[in-house]
Amino acid sequence: MDTAFTDKDTYQDIFDPEGYLNTYYNPKSGILVVDGFLNFALKKLHEAFATRGIKGKTLIDIGHGPTIYQDLSACESFDEIIGADYTDRNREYYERSLRNEPGTFDWTDAIQKVCDIEGKGTSVEDKKKKLKTTVKKTLKCDVLKSNPLEPLVLPKVDCVMSLGCLECACSNLDTYRNVLKNVSFLLKIGGYIILTEILNCSSYLSGGKRFSCLVLTEDFMRSAISETGFEIIDLEVIYRKYDKNQYELCNHDSSLFVLARKIKDV
């Protein structure tokens, strides 16, 4: 299902955090739970931070939306995490989730999964505390700007992570390549980028509204990342089993994880 490009101000106006979380991350029926993406992402993030030892002072989590699962492994490897998203509602929901406010989405299953993968006997409560103390703030950001955090200019960071955001922010492949350069601007030479994207998806339904998605392929991702000054360290794709009902909500056929290291500015 194609749909007109939904730009950042459409997100600001109509993207509903609760509707998104219930459709995509509900522990029993969430599309990204049922299709295996969430477990895949949690495993790959643990591998990147704990097994490969990607660590440092600061990680920026760009386009976090209302989700916190992506920071559960990172919070053990970085002194601080800075969140960033375009919409006020998503930044507010992210902060409320970090404070474990009543009525916010229950991430217990995902947190328990990460604690189990880590195998250190960390309790869900202790992981929530670690996450809350490591994420220092969340900032307004626009990945379409050469400095996505404009007007702020932060010191270059050790890692930038962006899960399921860039393909929503871009209307064409050239813009996607530029956005990779924009995100790279925030990174030290030798720093790391971590991306997940859904592939071959043209749109997704969230909170009863349809949002556009830039159709990405594994080949495009490999070339775009290499052409924007990164060396790919790890890239993995998982394929989803076809389910007509879920497909109508979100028509991706696979999901991609990539870890890459910045070797130069382009």
Ligand SMILES: C[S@@+](CC[C@H](N)C(=O)[O-])C[C@H]1O[C@@H](n2cnc3c(N)ncnc32)[C@H](O)[C@@H]1O
């Ligand atoms: C599908 S949600 C991804 C949420 C979350 N990272 C996840 O893994 O499910 C896409 C996010 O991209 C953000 N976004 C869209 N356009 C943006 C832009 N130009 N700059 C920064 N964030 C943007 C939206 O506000 C939204 O939070």
